[in-house]
Amino acid sequence: MRRLAILGSTGSIGTSTLDVVAAHPEQLSVVSLSAGRNRELVRAQCERWRPSCVSVAEEEDARWLAAQLSYRPEIHCGAKGLMACALHPGADTVVAAIVGAAGLASTEAALRAGRRVCVANKESLVVGGSLMLRARDEGRGELLPIDSEHAALHQLLAGRPSETIREVRITASGGPFRDWPLERIRAATVEEALNHPTWKMGPKITIDSATLMNKGLEVIEAAVLFGLRPDQIKVTVHPQSQVHAMAGFTDGSYQLQVCGNDMKHPIQYALLYPDRIPGPVQPYDWDQMRTWSFGIPDLERFPCLALAYEALRAGGTAPAILNAANEESVAAFLAGRIGFWDIPTCNRDTLSSLAPEPVRSLEQVLETDHMARLRACTWIEKHTC
Ligand SMILES: NC(=O)c1ccc[n+]([C@@H]2O[C@H](COP(=O)([O-])OP(=O)(O)OC[C@H]3O[C@@H](n4cnc5c(N)ncnc54)[C@H](OP(=O)(O)O)[C@@H]3O)[C@@H](O)[C@H]2O)c1
Known part of the structure; x- marks a missing residue:
């Protein structure tokens, strides 16, 4: 029996993962669930799967969930809550299905703790690939792709x-x-x-x-x-x-x-x-x-495909810079602030505005991610429709 921590349980991959669990009750069970802001769906998932640990992004949603649930799991919030779900001692397998670089630290921690980590969150491999491999090797974890x-x-x-x-x-x-x-x-x-x-x-x-x-x-x-x-x-x-x-x-x-x-x-x-x-x-x-x-x-x-090859060839923190720029430009496009063609342009300008460095630590790539987001946001401010 594999005991799962599902990070991003309310998303497209998270809900499909629960469909797979439902098809294999002898082989799979749910120990912890983590969601972002979709509290209604995570409430329903808790009632159905009865995880012993659950986390949401905001404290206010954690309080709401505690008042709504018909049983008493551990309820957490924010980055700490995500980590509590990922590292729950009862879970041996972690499904990393959060979107974006927000999934980086929990994926790394689960690998370091020796879990089987099934990674849908490609951004964590793009931003900190060498760190994920090191965490897997040092923690004797297992890394299996879901893409x-x-x-x-x-x-x-x-x-x-x-x-x-x-x-x-x-x-x-x-x-x-x-x-x-x-x-x-x-x-x-x-x-x-x-x-x-x-x-x-x-x-x-x-x-x-x-x-x-x-x-x-x-x-x-x-x-x-x-x-x-x-x-x-x-x-x-x-x-x-x-x-x-x-x-x-x-x-x-x-x-x-x-x-x-x-x-x-x-x-x-x-x-x-x-x-x-x-x-x-x-x-x-x-x-x-x-x-x-x-x-x-x-x-x-x-052109975004060519930019990815460019970042891969440059190596080091270049993929982290490109990923951060892309997360910001896509969010701005979805919010109606920039046009579709601004996405590759913002990504290209942000990538060329920061010099890549060899990857040394999680803190360093998160700092690079932050810097690149600031550059991309400045670009978006200047080009808002
Ligand atoms: N969908 C696919 O078919 C597919 C295929 C291959 C790879 N992937 C990869 O899988 C990952 C997830 O994709 P998706 O399509 O499932 O995305 P999605 O439907 O947007 O779901 C994202 C999940 O992450 C949660 N989340 C978002 N930001 C968060 C934060 N800051 N803290 C905690 N939780 C947060 C969301 O919670 P709420 O909804 O509750 O806010 C939701 O549960 C992405 O990296 C994507 O590239 C997806």
């Missing part, structure tokens, strides 16, 4: 000697603007950008999918998780989102990983690894006629 492309690579690369891997390819649906001309993309509205063709996800990652920054963050994530060079990681546009990744070997052949586009699949893979048992996702139906297509991304229309 579908990286779960696919985990399946494709397991047990392969690194010298036999020529390259990997992660696929991108191309987002809602895949076939749009540049002029139309420049003027895209929030509503258009949130209209993802194949995946139903939280708002931040949906915008990142429209700019292809999500794919850029995933390129950096793949470099961290699988120890690959930037030139070994390629992106292939595949609108059907059925092939999630490809591994290319030195003899010139490729292996592909295929499953439907339902996040419950990679979530179950990470939670139950190395076991494979029937779950809530139907097996892939090969008896249906399908057409798959593959193409190359256009870096002129999707």
